[in-house]
Structures are given as C-alpha cells and as structure tokens.
Amino acid sequence: MSDEQNLFGRQLPLTRGPANSSSRPAIVLNGQRRQCQRCHQWLLPTDQLPNQAWYCRQCLQLGRLTSQDKLYTIPEPNRFDPVGVPILTWPGKLSPMQGTAATAILNLTRRKRDQLLWAVTGAGKTEIVYPALAWALAQNWRVAWVSPRVDVCLELAPRLQAAFHHVPQTLRHGKQTTPYRYCQLTLCTTHQLLRFHAAFDWIIVDEVDAFPLATSPLLQTAIMTAQKPTGSHLYLTATPGEQMQRQVHQKKLAVTYLPLRYHGVLLPQIAVCLIWRWRERLAKGKLAAKLVRQLQAYQQRGQRFLLFVPHVVDLKPIAQALQQAGVTGGMTVHAGDNDRAAKVQAMRDHTIPFLITTTILERGVTFPDIAVVVLGGDDPVFSTAALVQIAGRVGRHQNFPTGEVTVYCHSQSRRIRLAQGMISQLNRQGKRLGGRYK
C-alpha cells in the first residue's frame, strides 16, 4: 500500500508527508487556551514540557502529540474498486417488521439524515442495517461501523465479513499490531476514529449509549470529525439517553422505532424484590433467604442464570455465600478478569450453570435460555439504561422467548422505576404491532 492511501481521510503525525498531503499544527493556540487538533480537547496550563513544547494528555493513548508535531492528511478521494455483486451475501431473511424498519432506514440514509434506530434488545439491529449498508457501499460511499466496546467490534467482524463477502473490510482497535489498510468498510472502536479526518460518508455507531462514549465529549467529537461535512450518521441502541431522546423530540435526529423483538414476544418486565440491609447480612456471610430459594429452585430445574452484582469487590463474598447455601458450580467474571472470554464461552457451551458478573455483561452477549437476577439493583452503577439492557438478556432466542428478570434491592430507586417504565412503554408500542406475552 502506498503512503498516499495510508493518509486518505486520516490525520497522522508524521515527520514528512507525501507531496500532495496537507499538514496543520497538532496543537493550536486558540485565544488564551491551547487546543489539540486531533481530539479537540483543551490543554491544561500545566501540560507544558520542560523543552517548552505543549502536549495533549487526553489522546495520549494513541501516541503523544506535542506542539512540535504536525498532522498530515489527504482529503478522502473515495478511490475504491467497484464492489463485486451481489454486495449483500447474507442468506437470512428479515421479518416483516424488521423489513419495514430497514426500508425506513434506507430512505433516511438516501436523504443523508442523521438518524437513530431505537430497537428493543434482541430485535436484530445489525441485520436491519444491512440493506441500507449495501446501498451505501454501492454508491461508493466510505462507511465506518464503530462501537465504544471492543467486544462488540470483535463479535461483529466475522458477521459483517460473512454478510458482505466481496467488500474489503478492516478491523481497527487499540490492542492490535496489524498495519492499517485502506478499505471501503472500516470496523473500529470509537477511539480509533480520532485518527480519521473527514473520511466517512456514513458512520454507524453501535451501542451509542455504552460506556465510555456516552460520557466522553472526546469520543463524541471524534465521530463528528471523522465524518465528512456532507456525511451523516446512524446511531443504534435499545436505550437512548435523555439527551438523545431530546434531540429526537426536537427533530434534530430522525428516528426509526422497532419496539418488538423479531420473534414477536414482548420484553420481560422487571420484578422487584426488597431485601432489607442485604449488605450488612452479606458482611456476615449470609444472603437473603428469598434470593437463595429462588436460585436453588433455578438449579433444581436446570435453569441457567446470570447474577449481576454492583461492584468487583462484591463478587467474592457473594460467590462464597452462595457456595455455603448450596448453589454451586458457577464462576465470577469482571472487566479486569484475564479469563473473561473463556468464562463467557464456558457459559455459552453450557459447561457452567451460572455466572456472577458485574455490569460488563449488560450488553453484547446472548445466551439462549437464561434467567437474570440483579442483586443490589438500587446501586448507582445500575443506570436505567443498564437495567433495561440487563433485562434484555432474557428471552432473546426464538425457542425461548420468555424468562424471568428479578431485581433484589434494599430500597426502591428511581432508576429501577424508570427502567420498568421504559420496558412497559416499549411493550405498549409492541402490543399495538401485535406483540404477545407468550
């Protein structure tokens, strides 16, 4: 690959760029303050080095930028080989409701509108986007499919590879060493978008409300800078945040709803169970009898389940207390766990009966027949969106479309009530489309 292709629509700090590239300083004095031109964040007055250069701490993970550096770029020329036909090699078929949503998205994409696909958990969001994506690729658009979660990208890569077999694709994330490739379809984490500048005609943001994108202005601007001024984007989520819902109300964002799962069964509602001062009891090594009885019943009838707990430090005492109560055979998993992938795989392979987990398994995982229990659902780590996503782990499979979601907490919280409200609102809409309870 030539140096030129490497720079199409990108912004990279180089010592010398190719002849037709343009460059701009990496850090710019804007009024009294300095601004990083890669991540568009402001530098602090303390971010100066002893050799008088300034450096940006915000995007340091992508390699340090100092005021001595320059960012090189070549405007995106969309120089791709014509894609082989058929573009879409996905053998599956969309359900009638998915088809309607897919057409709506395709029409909005044609009009280059910024849009949101608000589809319930387990609606088949990825497949709904396929027709619009195939159209975009046929138009010679450069497209990025991004997500704040690397797990989502890794899971998606083989699916997109199979669905668009003749389209050259590349996967970019932080923990990889393979060199960059200029492709029409780029699949990457949102952080990687910082290396692009006005490159994409269309950006699809999967799980747009997930951490860290939702709370990071850096990543939100990254999407805007990576998109061409003439480009547009599509957000995919089951639980848009308040800000995004406001944009929908203000008509700044076109929205396509899909309130019903592909199998047509409504979402399971969250059941709340109060257990008084469970933390104090846990400190003594005991769990509430109600919870233990429920989990024992699950084990007896061979029902597999996920037990969500608020913090990593809670994993061990809860696992021990369950062991004592005779609920055995499970494993604990959290974000810093080295065997995380292996344990999730073991759960998929039915080799273990349950997993005790923190919020990391709240989205992006599918187990066919599963019950979900949340302990300490009133803890602030369980946001409304997190609770809806957790409840959405249940009943995703055609053959097992129902299941139980139980939240145990010390006291009722606003977040739990809002989550229940969101689920019943979606269910009301779903019922109008012919959704059923069983």
Next chain:
Amino acid sequence: MTHCLLCHQVLHPQMTLTQFWRWQPLPVPVVCQRCEQQFERITEMHCPQCGRQQTNMTVCHDCERWGEQNLRNHAVYTYNDAMKAYMQQYKFQGDYALRQVMREPLRQALAQQTYDVLVPIPVNQETWQTRGFNQVTGWLQNQPFHQALLVTIDHKDQPQSAKTRQQRLRTQQPFSLAPNAATVLKNKRVLLLDDVYTTGRTLRHATAQIYLGGAKAVTSLTLAR
C-alpha cells in the same frame, strides 16, 4: 473534583485528625489509595549494594558477579508490574504529568539520605528533544541538584531497555564530566539519582566519572530496583 492520575477514578481525600490540628494546607493526593498500594516499597531487608528486596541483608548474586566494582545504592520501590506500567506511560509514552505521582515518595527518600551534591543521571540530546523532559529531574521539586554529567557518546542505536543483560554489560562509558563539575564535586559526598536499577551498568559508569571529578564518596538512589 480531582481524578487519580493513573486510574482516573474520582479522588476522595480523607483528612486525619493530625492534619486537622496541624492547621496547615492539606496535602493534595494525586493518585488513589488503590493505585498507590500497587507500588511495593522496598523494606530494610535489601542487598547492601544494589538495594534489591531480599529476605536477608547479604550481597545478592548479581552484585557478587560485579566483584570489585562496589556500589552503594538504595531503591524506593520494587520494579513490579505496576511500576513497569508507570514507567511505560511516564517515560516512553511521555506523560510528563505523571511526575507528580513519585514526587512525594522521592522527597521522603531523599530526606533520609546524607549527601552534599545531588547529581541526576542525564538523558542524551536526542531523547531530550523527542521526550521533552528528563524523567529523573521531573521528580524533583525544590531539591537543588547539579547536572555534573553529560552524555557524550550517542551509542544509542538502541535504548538500554531494549538490550539483553550481556549487551548492557558491554556498554562503553557514555558519560563525561560537565566543564565546571570539578569545582562542585571536590571533596563532596555525591548522591546519584536514576529511575531504574537493572544491571547496575549505568550507575557504575556514572560513579566512576564522579570519582574522577574528585568526589569524596558516591552513593546512589533509584526509584525502582
């Protein structure tokens, strides 16, 4: 609201009663307790030559191999995973703000040493240009130091940290004395300051040069061993 420099969690500094009665400005923490505990302090039980953490206080195997070339080094922390990660971000990624993490521990360690002149190990000109700072002097706050050493030969076709032990041991003397060094060093007790003690090659080269400058005694302090 401030955040931990290493893990970006919100800091919740807690005031002790002693601090309250002292009626002085509160020390501002820069890292959270959990990150701080990841660094392992070296206890009294260490090798008298290189300062390595041991279960006894005899000279360690590596130092015996050096034979006659004695050294008196102290180290503050062991070079464990947390310290490696810290060095990676501070030194190689160039996050200068992380100097604040080690300022206070190093100030305490320096206060326990007896010396007249503090000499930090220099970085070569090229590193200074690209990195933009000397990682050792970054840790110093108001302690006076004298840059008595210069890097003369740029043999750095590859950095020290990328070499094997054998390659490192073969390294030629890279330092020379600064022009006015002799007047400052004459009959003084000198403390050399470096970031990591790995084989001891760098510090032994530096020690030899400082003795040539007329120093009475040379000891050294490193952040990690």
